[in-house]
Amino acid sequence: MTSPSGSKTPSDDSPLPARPRLIATDLDGTLLHDDKSVSDRTVKALAAAEEAGIEVFFVTGRPARWMGVVSDHVHGHGMAICANGAAVVDLHADGKLIQDRTLDRAVALDVVRALRDAAPGTSCAVETSTGIHYEPSYPRFEDDPGASLDTAEELLREPGAGAAGAPVLKLLAHHPELTPDGFLALARTVAGDRATITRSSPTALLEISGLGVSKASTLALCCAERGVSSDEVVAFGDMPNDLEMLTWAGTSYAMANAHPDVLAAASGHTATNNEDGVALVIEQILARL
Template identity: 75%
Template sequence: MTSPIESSLPARPRLIATDLDGTLLRDDKTVSERTVAALAAAEEAGIEVFFVTGRPARWMGVVSDHVHRHGLAICANGAVVVDLRAGGGVGEAVMVRGLDPDAALDVVQALRDAAPGTSFAVEKTTSFDHEPDYPPFVNDPGSHIAVAEKLLQEATDKDPVIKVLANHPTLAPDAFLTLARTAAGHLASFTRSSPTALLEISGLGVSKASTLALCCAERGISSDEVVAFGDMPNDVEMLAWAGSSYAMGNAHPDVIAAASGRTVANNEDGVAVIIEQLVARARDALQVPDTD
C-alpha cells in the first residue's frame, strides 16, 4: 500500500475521532507505544481526541491506561457517551441514547420471521444478558439467560436497553445486515463490526456519526474540523460525516468507499501515522515566520 497522502489532511483539525478494535488497537488488543505517544502529542497540539466504538462502556479498560487528558468515549455505536476520567476507572455516563423496549420487541419479532434461527442478546447500561442459543462473550460471565422478549420486558428507566445483538449461525454477515435492514430498518438502526453474522441494533437514528455530531455541536466543532478513523461497517456513517476520514489498511470495502483517505493497517499503527502528520502540520502553523 502506498503511504497516506499528506495533502489530504486538514490544516487545523480540532478533533480526532477514532474507532478502537481493528483501528486504534492492534489485533492483540494492545495500544502501541507509538500510538500512545501520538495521542498525547495530539492533545498537546490542541487537538481533542474521542474514542468512538461499538464496545460497551464496561469494556473500555483496554484504553484506560492510555487516556492521559483525552477521556471521552462514544460507546455502543453512539448509545452511550462516557467520561473515562471519572467513575473510578469505569467511566461516568454523560449521555444515554437508548433503544425503546417496545421497538426492540418489534425488531426481535421481525428478525425471527425474516431469519429463522436468529438468537439475541440484550445490552443494558449495567448488564449483558442473552438467549440460551446466543454465543456468550467470555468478557461477560454471569449473564442472565432467558428469551429476548423476557429480557426486554425487564428493562427499566434506571437500566435502559442501549443495544440488542442478533446472531445467525449460517448467514453471511453482509447478507444478514441487508436482510435485517429490509425487514426492520424502519424500527431501529442496524450495523455490524464483527467478522461473523452478528448485528448490532440501536435506537432509530442512533449511530457513531449522530452522537459524534451532537458532541461536536456542544463544543462548537464543525464536521470539517474532524478527522475520523475506522475499519468496519459501523464506522461508515462517521467516516462520511467527518471532514477528513481514513480507512485502515485492513478495512471493509464499504469503509474504504466511505472514507476520504486510507492509511496503513492497525497492526502498523495506521492511526498514529496520520496523527503524527496532523501534529507536525499544527506545529508548523503555529510557527512565527522569521522577519530577518
C-alpha cells in the same frame, strides 16, 4: 507510499485539514492491534495531539465496561462514545455515563420478532446500561461470564425482569449460517424503518440501536456542544458501523484492513491497525501544523 509490509500509508497529499480540532477514532481493527493492545507509538501520538490542542474521542461499538483496553492510556482524552453512539462516558470517572440514547423495549422486541420471521435461527442479546443479557442459544462473550439468560420476550418485557429494568442501549442479533453482509442487508430490509442496524464483527452478528442513533449522530451532538464543526474533525474506522462517522467527518481515514465499503467511503487511507495507521496520520497532522 507503502509500508515495509506493502500496505498503503498516508502520502504527503493526504486530505488533511489545516488545523483539526478533534480526532475521532474507532478501537477494534483501527486504534488497537489485533491482540487488543495500544502501541507506545499510538499512545505518544494521542498525547502529542492533545498537547497541540486537538481533542481525542474514542468512538466504539464496545460497551463502557470493555473500555479497559484504553482507559490506562488516556491523558486528557477521557471521553468515549460507546455502544455505537448509545452512550457517552467519561473514562476519567471510571466510565461514568454522561449521556445515553436508548432503544425502546417494545421496538426492540418488534425487531427481534421481525428478524426471527425473516431469518429463523436468529438469537439475541440485550445490552443495557448495567450489563448484557443473553438468550440461551446466543454465543456468549467470554468477557461477561456473569450475564443472565432468558428469552428476548422476558429480557425486554416491561419493566424488564431479566434485565433489571435498566435502559436498553443496544440489541445484538446473531445468525449461525448467514453471511455477515447478507444478514445485515436482510435485517435492514425487514426492520430498518424501526431501528439503526449495523455490524462490526467478522461473523453474522448485528448491532441494533434506536432509530437515528449511530456513532456519527452522537459524535455530531458532542461536537456541537464544543463548537466543533464536521470540517474540523478527522475520523478513523474499519467496519460498516464506522461508515456514517467517516462520511460525516470533514476528513476520514479507512484502515488498510478495512471493509470494502469503508475503503470506498473514506476520503483517505492509512496503514493497518497493526502498523499503527492512526498514529501515522496523527504524526503527519502535527508535522503540518
